[in-house]
Amino acid sequence: MRIRESLLLLCFTVFLMTDCSTFTAKYRTYERNMHRLKALSCKSELTIKENGKKELTAVLRTDYLPGTAITGEIKKRDEAGNDFSFVIQKIKLSASSVKGYNFGECTASGSINFKKEGNVFESLVIEKMEVLEVLKADIRYNDYYYRGNEGKKRLQERINRITETVKFLKTGEMRKIYSNLLFKTVEGESFKKDISVILFPEIYGFENLKRKNLLDEDFDISELKVPNDMILIDEMIWRKSYTNKIFPEILQKIRNSGSMFRDYEEALDIFFILYNLDYYFDGIINNCKWNKIELN
Amino acid sequence: MGGNNLSIRGGDTEGLTTLLDGFIVRYPYQWSGMYSIFTPNVVDSVKFSAGIFSAKCGFATSALMEVNSLTPDEGFKIMAMTSLADSEIYIQTPLWKNSGLLLGGRFIYYDLVNLLMRGAASSMGASLNSQYLRDGYFKWFWKPTEKVEWYINGFFGSDGINMDSSSMRGMSDESGISNSFNLDYYNYDTFWNTGFKILPNDKLFIHFFTGYEYLTQGYAGSTGYKGSQKYSDAFRAYYENLRLLNPALPDITGIDSFSINSDSYMKSSKILHSIQTRGDIDFSLHEKAMMSVGGGGIFDFNKSGSSGSMWGFVWENGSPVYKKMEYSSEDEDKQILTTFLYFNFNINIIPEILKIETGFRIEHNVLFGEGYHVNTYPIPGPRFNLTYTPIRNLKFLDSLSFSGGIGLFSKAPDVSYLSKEMGLKDFDVSVPKTLTTVVGTELKFPIGLSFKIEGYYKYVFNRYYVTTSGSGEDMDYDIHTDGIGHAAGFDLTFEKSFSRWLDGSITYSFIFAKLLNPYGSDSDSTTMGGEPAGIWFYPSYHKFHNFNVILNIRPASWCTITPKFVLSSGAPERETSTETEQSYGILDDGQVAEVYTSQTESKYNDSMRDDLNFQFDLKLSFGSFIPRTKLKWELFASVENLFVFLYSPSESGGGGVNLFTGKSQTSSGAKYSAQIPTPNFGLKFEF
Numbered sequence: 001m002r003i004r005e006s007l008l009l010l011c012f013t014v015f016l017m018t019d020c021s022t023f024t025a026k027y028r029t030y031e032r033n034m035h036r037l038k039a040l041s042c043k044s045e046l047t048i049k050e051n052g053k054k055e056l057t058a059v060l061r062t063d064y065l066p067g068t069a070i071t072g073e074i075k076k077r078d079e080a081g082n083d084f085s086f087v088i089q090k091i092k093l094s095a096s097s098v099k100g101y102n103f104g105e106c107t108a109s110g111s112i113n114f115k116k117e118g119n120v121f122e123s124l125v126i127e128k129m130e131v132l133e134v135l136k137a138d139i140r141y142n143d144y145y146y147r148g149n150e151g152k153k154r155l156q157e158r159i160n161r162i163t164e165t166v167k168f169l170k171t172g173e174m175r176k177i178y179s180n181l182l183f184k185t186v187e188g189e190s191f192k193k194d195i196s197v198i199l200f201p202e203i204y205g206f207e208n209l210k211r212k213n214l215l216d217e218d219f220d221i222s223e224l225k226v227p228n229d230m231i232l233i234d235e236m237i238w239r240k241s242y243t244n245k246i247f248p249e250i251l252q253k254i255r256n257s258g259s260m261f262r263d264y265e266e267a268l269d270i271f272f273i274l275y276n277l278d279y280y281f282d283g284i285i286n287n288c289k290w291n292k293i294e295l296n
Numbered sequence: 297m298g299g300n301n302l303s304i305r306g307g308d309t310e311g312l313t314t315l316l317d318g319f320i321v322r323y324p325y326q327w328s329g330m331y332s333i334f335t336p337n338v339v340d341s342v343k344f345s346a347g348i349f350s351a352k353c354g355f356a357t358s359a360l361m362e363v364n365s366l367t368p369d370e371g372f373k374i375m376a377m378t379s380l381a382d383s384e385i386y387i388q389t390p391l392w393k394n395s396g397l398l399l400g401g402r403f404i405y406y407d408l409v410n411l412l413m414r415g416a417a418s419s420m421g422a423s424l425n426s427q428y429l430r431d432g433y434f435k436w437f438w439k440p441t442e443k444v445e446w447y448i449n450g451f452f453g454s455d456g457i458n459m460d461s462s463s464m465r466g467m468s469d470e471s472g473i474s475n476s477f478n479l480d481y482y483n484y485d486t487f488w489n490t491g492f493k494i495l496p497n498d499k500l501f502i503h504f505f506t507g508y509e510y511l512t513q514g515y516a517g518s519t520g521y522k523g524s525q526k527y528s529d530a531f532r533a534y535y536e537n538l539r540l541l542n543p544a545l546p547d548i549t550g551i552d553s554f555s556i557n558s559d560s561y562m563k564s565s566k567i568l569h570s571i572q573t574r575g576d577i578d579f580s581l582h583e584k585a586m587m588s589v590g591g592g593g594i595f596d597f598n599k600s601g602s603s604g605s606m607w608g609f610v611w612e613n614g615s616p617v618y619k620k621m622e623y624s625s626e627d628e629d630k631q632i633l634t635t636f637l638y639f640n641f642n643i644n645i646i647p648e649i650l651k652i653e654t655g656f657r658i659e660h661n662v663l664f665g666e667g668y669h670v671n672t673y674p675i676p677g678p679r680f681n682l683t684y685t686p687i688r689n690l691k692f693l694d695s696l697s698f699s700g701g702i703g704l705f706s707k708a709p710d711v712s713y714l715s716k717e718m719g720l721k722d723f724d725v726s727v728p729k730t731l732t733t734v735v736g737t738e739l740k741f742p743i744g745l746s747f748k749i750e751g752y753y754k755y756v757f758n759r760y761y762v763t764t765s766g767s768g769e770d771m772d773y774d775i776h777t778d779g780i781g782h783a784a785g786f787d788l789t790f791e792k793s794f795s796r797w798l799d800g801s802i803t804y805s806f807i808f809a810k811l812l813n814p815y816g817s818d819s820d821s822t823t824m825g826g827e828p829a830g831i832w833f834y835p836s837y838h839k840f841h842n843f844n845v846i847l848n849i850r851p852a853s854w855c856t857i858t859p860k861f862v863l864s865s866g867a868p869e870r871e872t873s874t875e876t877e878q879s880y881g882i883l884d885d886g887q888v889a890e891v892y893t894s895q896t897e898s899k900y901n902d903s904m905r906d907d908l909n910f911q912f913d914l915k916l917s918f919g920s921f922i923p924r925t926k927l928k929w930e931l932f933a934s935v936e937n938l939f940v941f942l943y944s945p946s947e948s949g950g951g952g953v954n955l956f957t958g959k960s961q962t963s964s965g966a967k968y969s970a971q972i973p974t975p976n977f978g979l980k981f982e983f
Binding site: 066067094095096097098099100101103138140145147232234235265269 | 370371742743795796797853854919920921922923924925926
């Protein structure tokens with residue numbers, strides 16, 4: 001596969017020309033509330049194709065999970081194609097930062113049923129999506145590249161750490177779902193701003209943390225006035241007392257070692273994706289209406 | 297060949313040698329040392345050793361730069377950059393399993409910068425040179441198995457500078473004769489080498505390669521006089537007196553002026569063909585000891601020549617006559633065969649606390665050409681280095697180390713002056729040597745801070761210099777290898793390694809260096825290279841103090857400000873005096889020209905120095921990856937020599953006297969570089 005990739009645009013074009021997939025249908029939905037509030041257009045799109053073996057495959061892309069492509073197979077439940085299941089098999093991730101990127105492909109599980117009701121299709125989440133094992137990874141930070149097994153190991157560890165961090169964030173008072181990673185919307189503050197004050201108040205301000213009241217716990221800033229409270233890692237200072245008070249044990253070492261901040265700096269997109277994932281499947285596309293916009 | 301004028305710790309400028317994966321690159325510079333041929337996009341790592349380097353490496357007397365090329369094993373990558381003065385593109389691609397290719401190209405031009413700066417340069421009386429630089433890079437590798445790697449490195453580079461000062465030297469108030477000057481300097485270099493790295497087992501590593509380099513440098517130029525000039529009253533009086541003594545001289549009564557139209561041409565070139573091969577074997581004798589053995593050879597084939605047709609005054613029948621003189625010299629082919637053998641030990645006596653590196657190499661040179669064949673005595677090269685780290689892993693101090701070493705270094709001399717007329721026999725030529733000792737200490741602190749001080753003393757002996765005897769066609773060249781010298785000093789380095797906020801280094805060097813060419817009868821004697829003979833002197837490249845600061849300031853992760861500050865004391869300046877005399881000349885068409893002859897005396901002066909050199913460069917860059925892609929962009933703007941308007945050191949040499957007015961004038965060489973800040977901005981993409 002690497003050889004093909006390397007033969008630049010020419011081979012890519014040839015590959016496209018010789019791809020025997022046949023475009024079959026495209027389904028699109030807009031999240032109703034967002035649309036009404038004139039927030040950023042948050043759409044989800046399911047594209048179904050038929051491959052050379054006459055098998056139906058699908059790709060789900062959504063603005064709630066930017067930089068991802070959720071792929072799987074389509075199982076028809078009637079001959080007309082008005083009732084089918086989308087069985088999730090993989091997810092592709094692409095996240096970049098100022099200094100590098102994290103690209104990867106993971107196995108995944110989950111299932112969504114689509115059924116035609118009148119002029120639209122209604123979706124019902126049968127099995128919630130879960131990200132499982134990293135199959136491929138390509139990581140860069142400055143001039144360091146991690147690929148192959150080393151890349152897979154690093155991305156898997158990063159996803160595991162972020163998954164735990166996201167679980168912790170959901171115990172607080174953050175919104176259920178965010179439609180924008182970096183910018184403020186009519187719903188409120190951006191995802192980045194909210195998690196940054198919870199995870200790293202040493203940088204983004206304890207005052208902001210108190211004012212925003214995003215934690216489900218009282219945290220007294222005066223508690224920080226304890227001896228030997230500071231840890232210096234990667235030229236950043238972290239407060240042990242805050243870590244110990246706020247974070248579950250599994251995350252304390254991750255934060256105090258600087259790994260959490262590195263993940264935040266290098267893979268903020270993955271925080272956003274993993275945070276929104278549950279809510280997207282529970283709240284957005286469960287019982288959601290889709291328009292079939294194009295047919296072969 | 298060439299010269300970068302880079303002296304390391306008081307050493308000769310030829311004493312620095314650069315290796316690319318072990319292959320000696322003879323002239324890794326372009327634009328006379330302004331640029332290195334290596335760019336970060338083709339280089340994996342660089343190790344610079346100014347002290348005692350391993351017995352594995354030779355052919356250097358002051359320092360060694362070991363460059364390791366990038367192995368294109370990171371999949372498909374592309375980097376493209378364009379700016380006002382520079383365009384570069386590098387592509388890495390895998391070919392087949394465990395094989396990759398890197399192709400790169402760099403093109404530097406100053407046309408757009410010159411266009412921007414033309415007005416400023418003109419107002420400051422500086423001329424802007426037209427210059428170009430074109431480089432191509434190639435690296436291929438293949439690992440047929442995990443334990444074998446085959447690679448090919450290739451480079452082709454060409455650069456040149458055109459100095460055209462015709463417009464700067466137009467007609468003066470007194471003279472209607474303009475002087476034009478044009479010079480094209482060129483430098484072409486290509487080298488290719490191929491080698492194998494084999495790891496038969498975990499205790500043995502074998503590396504061998506062979507390669508070829510072709511390097512040619514030279515210039516072609518022209519200078520001329522064109523126009524007419526009225527005779528001055530003083531000249532008429534002077535000439536009439538001469539005619540009273542010599543009535544055969546042409547009469548200029550009733551003639552107002554003379555006119556001239558002459559063009560002189562000259563060209564010169566040097567060519568080097570070099571073939572190198574070497575093999576190295578590393579044995580792991582013990583978990584604490586590594587032994588290396590190896591050997592190899594270098595065959596250099598040198599050729600040089602020059603030719604031209606120059607107009608000038610020569611004495612004929614008692615009068616100076618303006619004549620065109622043709623000259624041509626095709627130097628004989630001159631070769632050097634150098635062979636070497638070495639062994640080296642790396643021993644960690646107490647791991648992480650006490651380690652030594654010691655070794656011995658022996659080199660042999662044969663110098664030969666048409667009519668001569670000179671063997672030199674084999675040169676021993678013992679080396680010893682010790683590092684002791686008594687303190688480690690304290691809360692506020694990572695480590696404290698002491699180091700010391702001693703070594704003997706040598707490098708074969710320039711053979712361009714050798715000829716059969718010298719009657720050289722075996723062992724008549726000694727190879728220049730330097731005995732170096734160093735002692736230093738280094739402190740490493742947490743968060744990447746380090747402080748290092750290293751002092752050194754060098755004794756230079758068997759220095760090579762050339763003197764002349766006789767004149768004109770009877771001039772003889774005499775080779776001497778009895779030059780000696782002392783160099784001592786210390787380097788201070790304060791460094792902060794990569795940081796998210798601020799990193800960089802501050803360095804200061806103090807250097808003392810004096811040399812002696814014993815052959816010379818009086819203090820006015822000089823060698824062919826212009827060095828004094830018979831007295832101790834500071835070499836022309838010597839500077840007592842060098843202070844450098846380079847910082848990377850990152851106010852935000854996407855923004856870097858890079859100031860660079862260089863301050864150094866002046867190099868030795870020669871004491872010059874010029875005496876001008878009125879004279880006359882008979883032009884080729886019989887006209888009488890009013891001319892002024894001048895005689896310039898240049899003498900070494902121990903206390904005279906050029907001005908302090910000061911330079912401040914500033915670069916500002918912004919960059920990031922485009923969201924959810926592997927595409928990185930960077931926008932940058934820079935200014936070199938930002939404060940040159942406020943302070944510009946004087947440049948020695950380059951003065952002269954106008955042939956037709958006798959007035960002092962600035963020669964073409966005095967301000968050939970623009971004494972104005974050089975701006976640049978550009979955009980870079982990386983995928």
